[in-house]
Amino acid sequence: xxxxxxxxxxxxxxxxxxxxxxxxxxxxxxxxxxxxxxxxxxxxxxxxxxxxxxxxxxxxxxxxxxxxxxxxxxxxxxxxxxxxxxxxxxxxxxxxxxxxxxxxxxxxxxxxxxxxxxxxxxxxxxxxxxxxxxxxxxxxxxxxxxxxxxxxxxxxxxxxxxxxxxxxxxxxxxxxxxxxxxxxx
Numbered sequence: 393x394x395x396x397x398x399x400x401x402x403x404x405x406x407x408x409x410x411x412x413x414x415x416x417x418x419x420x421x422x423x424x425x426x427x428x429x430x431x432x433x434x435x436x437x438x439x440x441x442x443x444x445x446x447x448x449x450x451x452x453x454x455x456x457x458x459x460x461x462x463x464x465x466x467x468x469x470x471x472x473x474x475x476x477x478x479x480x481x482x483x484x485x486x487x488x489x490x491x492x493x494x495x496x497x498x499x500x501x502x503x504x505x506x507x508x509x510x511x512x513x514x515x516x517x518x519x520x521x522x523x524x525x526x527x528x529x530x531x532x533x534x535x536x537x538x539x540x541x542x543x544x545x546x547x548x549x550x551x552x553x554x555x556x557x558x559x560x561x562x563x564x565x566x567x568x569x570x571x572x573x574x575x576x577x
Contacts, residue, residue: 403435405443409457412450413489421451421495451495451502458489464512471519472571478512479538479567486542494546497539520574530577534570541566 411432415424426447430437444450462485465477486493496503513531522530544550545559 403433403439403443405453407433408440408443408450409453413454413457413492416454416492416495417489420491424450426450448502451492451499454492455496455503458485458492459508461485462508462512464508465516466512471516472575474512474516474519475534475571475574476567478509478516479563479570482509482538483542483545483563486546490546493542497543517574520577522574522577526577530574533577534574537566537570537573 408429412424412429415428415432424447426440427437429450430440433440440450444453463477463481465474465481469477510531513534514527517527517530518524541550541563545563550559550562551557
C-alpha cells in the first residue's frame with residue numbers, strides 16, 4: 393500500500409469506502425468526486441486509483457458496504473416474519489443513506505446482484521415455498537414494491553398522494569400486502 397507524504401499511514405479500502413459513504417450522506421452522490429474524497433483522506437487523488445478504478449466502481453463498493461450493514465434476518469423464524477424484518481432493515485438503511493439508495497435505485501449497475509440482500513431474499517422465498525424457477529419473478533416483484541415504497545417515502549411523494557397518513561401504518565400495510573402477495577404467489 394502506498395503511503396501518502398501527507399498522511400504518513402497507508403490508505404485502506406475500508407477507509408476509502410467509509411469516507412466516501414460519509415461524503416455521500418453529507419452532500420449526495422453528486423457531491424462525491426475522487427478529488428473531494430482524496431482531499432478528505434489527505435492523499436493525492438491518483439492514490440485512490442490503486443484501490444478503485446473509477447467513481448462507479450467506488451459506488452459499487454460503497455453499496456456493498458451498506459449492504460453488509462443491513463440487519464438481515466436469519467434463523468428459524470417464519471418466512472413472513474423474515475420478510476418483514478428484511479423490509480424494515482432496508483427501510484432503516486434507506487433512511488440512514490437516502491441519497492445512496494435513490495442513486496442505486498436509478499443506477500442498478502452500482503448495487504450489484506449477488507450480495508447479502510439478495511441471498512436473504514432468496515432464503516425467504518425458498519422458505520415461503522416459491523419454486524426456484526419462479527424466484528426471479530418473485531424477487532423482482534418484491535424489490536419493485538419495496539423500491540417504490542422507499543422512493544416514495546424518501547422523496548416525499550408518498551406523503552403527497554392521497555392525503556396524510558401515518559408512515560409507520562403505511563409501511564405495515566405495505567408489508568402486509570407483500571406477505572399476502574407472496575403467499576398467493
